Amino acid sequence: HLGAALQVFLELGIDDVPxxxxxKENEELFVPYSPDGIILPRTSQALFLVQRVRDEAHRFAITFHRQRRSKHNIQSAMDLxxxxxxxRKRMLMRKFGSLKGVREAPLEDIAAVPGMTMKAARALKSHI
Structure with a gap:
């Protein structure tokens, strides 16, 4: 990952950001242009900080991926x-919050959403 990040930074002309x-396995710290990793003591506050930054970056990436995947699944189910x-999809999502909310809503509540008709509500209920 370090090599890929370095390449992107260089392509963008960014050379002043360390x-x-x-x-992860040995908790070795690597820096560009140095083949050897730096091993910080297990009790080091610096190691703790770097681990927290890494873990937060992973959490952020995973959360983003899950949200993107979930949004795609909701959109594709209603697209059918x-x-x-x-x-209509936008209005339904505003009213019910999620595809699960739409699924669980009574037919009459779906038909009452602005822009919806009973015919469209029936079609929706039969497809999801």
């Missing part, structure tokens, strides 16, 4: 329903 990476276009 980079490093932390190998005849008569449900972008405006």
């Amino acid at each position: 980079l490093s990476s932390l190998a 329903v005849p008569g449900i276009g972008p405006k």
Whole structure:
């Protein structure tokens, strides 16, 4: 990962930001242009800080990926329903919050959403 990050930074002309990476298994710190990793003492506050930064970056990436995947799944499920276009999907999501909320809503509540009709509500319920 360090090499890829360094390459992108250099392509963008960014050369004044220090980079490093932390190998997870041995907790070795690597810096560009140095083949040897730096081993910080296990009780080092510096090691603790770098671990926290790494863990937060991983948490952020995983959360972003899950949200993106979830949003795609919701959109694709509603895209398959005849008569449900972008405006109706948006209104349904505003009202019910999620695809699960739409699934669990009574037919009458779905039909009452602005822009919806009973025919569209029935089509939606039968497809999801």
